[in-house]
Amino acid sequence: MECCENMNEIIWQRWQKNATNKASEDAIIHWIPGKDSIRWSFGNLFDAAKRFSVLLKSHGIKRDDVCALIIRHHPDFYPLYMGVAALGAIPAVLAYPNPRLHPDKFRQGIEGMSQRSGLDWILTEASLLAVLKPLVEQKGSTIKGILLPLEQDLNAFDSRDFLLPENITDNDPFLLQHSSGTTGLQKPVLISHSALLDHAIFYGEALKQTESDKVVSWLPLYHDMGLIASFHLPLIWGIPSIQINPFDWVLAPELLVEAISKENATLAWLPNFAYNLMADKIHDEDIEGYSLASLRMLINASEPIRKNSHERFVEKFKQFGFKAKSLSTLYGMAETTMAVTQTRAGQPVFEVKVDRDELSKGRVIIANYNSNARVCVSAGQLIRGCETKLVDDNMQNLGTGMVGEIAIRSVSLFDGYRNYPEKTNAVMHDGWYFSGDIGFEILGEYFIIGRKKDTIISAGKNIYPEDIEDVIGIIKGVMPGRVVAFGQDDEELGTDVLSVIAETILDGETEREHLKMDIMKAAMSIDITITNIYLVPPRWLIKSSAGKPSRNINKERILNMEKKRKGGLNDFR
Amino acid sequence: MISDRFKKAVLKELKLANFDFTDELLANQVPGWDSLTHAKVVAALEREYKVRLKNLEILNCYNIGDLQKLIESKINPAK
Numbered sequence: 001m002e003c004c005e006n007m008n009e010i011i012w013q014r015w016q017k018n019a020t021n022k023a024s025e026d027a028i029i030h031w032i033p034g035k036d037s038i039r040w041s042f043g044n045l046f047d048a049a050k051r052f053s054v055l056l057k058s059h060g061i062k063r064d065d066v067c068a069l070i071i072r073h074h075p076d077f078y079p080l081y082m083g084v085a086a087l088g089a090i091p092a093v094l095a096y097p098n099p100r101l102h103p104d105k106f107r108q109g110i111e112g113m114s115q116r117s118g119l120d121w122i123l124t125e126a127s128l129l130a131v132l133k134p135l136v137e138q139k140g141s142t143i144k145g146i147l148l149p150l151e152q153d154l155n156a157f158d159s160r161d162f163l164l165p166e167n168i169t170d171n172d173p174f175l176l177q178h179s180s181g182t183t184g185l186q187k188p189v190l191i192s193h194s195a196l197l198d199h200a201i202f203y204g205e206a207l208k209q210t211e212s213d214k215v216v217s218w219l220p221l222y223h224d225m226g227l228i229a230s231f232h233l234p235l236i237w238g239i240p241s242i243q244i245n246p247f248d249w250v251l252a253p254e255l256l257v258e259a260i261s262k263e264n265a266t267l268a269w270l271p272n273f274a275y276n277l278m279a280d281k282i283h284d285e286d287i288e289g290y291s292l293a294s295l296r297m298l299i300n301a302s303e304p305i306r307k308n309s310h311e312r313f314v315e316k317f318k319q320f321g322f323k324a325k326s327l328s329t330l331y332g333m334a335e336t337t338m339a340v341t342q343t344r345a346g347q348p349v350f351e352v353k354v355d356r357d358e359l360s361k362g363r364v365i366i367a368n369y370n371s372n373a374r375v376c377v378s379a380g381q382l383i384r385g386c387e388t389k390l391v392d393d394n395m396q397n398l399g400t401g402m403v404g405e406i407a408i409r410s411v412s413l414f415d416g417y418r419n420y421p422e423k424t425n426a427v428m429h430d431g432w433y434f435s436g437d438i439g440f441e442i443l444g445e446y447f448i449i450g451r452k453k454d455t456i457i458s459a460g461k462n463i464y465p466e467d468i469e470d471v472i473g474i475i476k477g478v479m480p481g482r483v484v485a486f487g488q489d490d491e492e493l494g495t496d497v498l499s500v501i502a503e504t505i506l507d508g509e510t511e512r513e514h515l516k517m518d519i520m521k522a523a524m525s526i527d528i529t530i531t532n533i534y535l536v537p538p539r540w541l542i543k544s545s546a547g548k549p550s551r552n553i554n555k556e557r558i559l560n561m562e563k564k565r566k567g568g569l570n571d572f573r
Numbered sequence: 574m575i576s577d578r579f580k581k582a583v584l585k586e587l588k589l590a591n592f593d594f595t596d597e598l599l600a601n602q603v604p605g606w607d608s609l610t611h612a613k614v615v616a617a618l619e620r621e622y623k624v625r626l627k628n629l630e631i632l633n634c635y636n637i638g639d640l641q642k643l644i645e646s647k648i649n650p651a652k
Contacts, residue, residue: 033632100602250608252628273609281612286627459609493609513590520589520604529607 008170010193011236012086018238019046026240030075031259033248038075042238045079050159052076052083052149056123058157059147063088063165065120066176066418068113070094070128073245076150077221078231080123085174088165092117092176092188093222096128102525103131109186111135114142117176117188117418122146170194175232176418177224179334179462188418189334199228199337199412200236202385207267207297208345214294215241216265218249218256223460225302228338229269254282254290257320261290268295269330271302271460275309276494279316293321297345301330302460304448305377307351309494324348331379331448335433336386337412341446343380350378350445359449362403364440378445385411390441395429403440405452407432454551456487458496463487463528465551471522472500477515479503479538486555488532498523499532501558503540534558578621579641586610586617596638603637622648 018027023043030038040048061067067084069091071077084091094113097106113119114135119142122132126148136143170193178186207213215234219226226246234241242259249255256278259265300310314324327349332339343349356374358365367373382388389397390404398404409432416424427434436455439448456463468485472478482503487496502519506512516533523530542557544550575594584592587605600606606614615626618640624647634640 033629098601099599248632250611251632254628277609277612281628283625283627286629495609497609517589517592517604524602524604529605529609531605531610 008194009197010168010170010172011174011196011232012164012168014197014236015042015046015049015082018042018235022238025238027235028078029240029242029259029263030073030078031242031244031248031255033245033252033255037242040075040078045082047159048076048079048154049082049086050162051154051157052080053086054157054159054161055149055152055154056083056087056089056147059121059145061087061089061121061147063168064173065089065144066092066117067121067123068092068094068110068119070096070122070124071150072096072125073243073247074150076154078243080149081221084123086162086164088168088172089121090173090176090190092119092178093227094178095220095222096125097131098527100524101527105526107131107135113178113186113188116186116420118142120144123149126151168193170197173415175227177227177334178222179224179417187420187423190415190418191337191412192415195337195412195414196228196232197236198385199339200233202383202411203233203339203342204237206339206342206344206380206383209237209239209267211239213237213239213267213296214263214265215239215267216244216256216259216263217241217268218244218246219269220246223302224332224334224338225269225271225460229299250277253278254286257282257287257290257292257317260292260295261287264294266294266296267299268297269299269301271495272300272304272306272309273459273493273495275300275306275313276492279309279312280492282316284319287320291321292317293323295322295326297328298322298326299328299330299342300377301332301379303457303495304450305329305379306494307375307377308491310349310377312494329377329379331437331446333435333437335414335427335435336408336410337414339383340386340388340406340408340410341380342383343378349380352376352378352442352445352447359403364401364403364442376447376449379439379448380446381444382446388441388446389432390439391434395434400441403438403449406435406437406439406446406448408435409433454486456485456496456498458487458498460495463498467526468498468500468523468528468530471526472502472519475515475518475522477504477506477511477518479505482538482541482549484541484549484551484554485530486551488555488559490531497531498528499534499555499558500530501534501536501541501554503538504535505538506535534562575637575641579618579644582617582621583614586614594637596636596641598637599635600637600640618644624648 019042024041027042027045028040067089081091173190174193175191177189179189217230221227310327328343331341353367353373355365355367355371387409389407436452438450454465465485469483473481473483485500488499490497541549542553580594622644
């Protein structure tokens, strides 16, 4: 396929090609609820990107500068991002702070990123100036300036003044995405031109991507699935993408149905919780007359895939033309640009019923009628350019029928965490990336069943329990450091919710209610919602051999106790 | 001003003992009210007031005060 050959190109050349060959065709459709969408053609988008590039250059941004973009859903975001890349600078999309996120915590996150990534510029909105300004003014800051490019008159800049920097090669870094984490623990992942272009080729093959495809997304662009699958790949493939504001979608998920129906979209990616949310929250009368028949692949990724969520979605939307055969799955991560495995286009999602008890011992045994069975949903087959091996805790290869950590080698592997050699060395060995994901393989189908570490995945977001424990462990009333946080399965929501166990000496009902509120507020300050709070007496938490309260043991203990209780408060005095 | 009825319905759904509600408060500033629980809170308000709140109507509510006004407009359409 002509559109899918990586001839040592750089991304900018591919964009240019699409702007020439498809000048008047839709590139990005910026969705606005209740109003006409704003449509960027490839030609207009490219021209605006060049003008933004000239604008940014006039402020002193140059090649290899890292530019953080902290901007809400805005039609000019896309050419601005492209304009950064066109300078040979490195764009990094960061989340716009949720109002409940404490300004200090937000600033700390940016500061952490600045120290790690060598952040050079922040491109943002006027509303964040006051919060961010101290970062530039403080001693030793790497940040050269904060710009408000969307408030400048773009017409004052001429695209004919644009000059693509010379000598950029396909091995040069193209973008920076952050792998996971909530505050200071985010890992900056550098992706090169060739990693992204190769990914577009190989992943496109797995999807049987064609010129008539159309992507629709509400995913935030700071998330790899939003940035790569829903923004970069369509731009490279030369097909349109419809971009819905994530905040709008959460409140009105029918916007996705509306956009699919009106635009005849064919491809979309969703984290598992979204299947439940859409099945439960959308009223039939609100999507009357809409059709999902055009959707040929709805790809589940970013958190453990649940059979029940797929079933609920199909049951709800089959009357609106959704076809069960459109269900699809993906396993991937920022470090591999995005996808490692994918259900092949046109093939059903593979499921297997295994013996749960054997699985917990690391063995994959197909369940029989006596088994305590667990249904595992496949995340698909390896895409071309990727290879994997399953390893034990000592990085030794495991045989078939075993559960192990998934190590990956890929043509689209990242170039390491930027300025973070110790983290890079911890996960990279002999060209293999050790993902920390636990899974198994049957007949070429990959099943991901957990994480090696205690990372919690809630609503597609990776959360480190340490972040939560740190803010809660210092609350007055909580025994210092005597807290564990963990993910707790919520079948109804189709994702894990967050729970904490905290030791306290407080005994009065009112005091304990206040403490629970303080715990919730502390978690909110880092933009996290705690669903279950278990207050326990001092010395209740069991320590691991390392001397710290063990998350797994204490989780199991509290959940077993909860099972035995019938109703009542989560009070374990 | 946020009514006791509104407040109680939300507190009960979020299993909170108490919380100070103001008109200007944003939903995600209420402990426990986030993207995952939003649908449950709305359903609780619908049950309490026996009204149907459309998602696209809620989308136009900037804060808690707006949401209460939306409910009031459903109960007393003439106002």
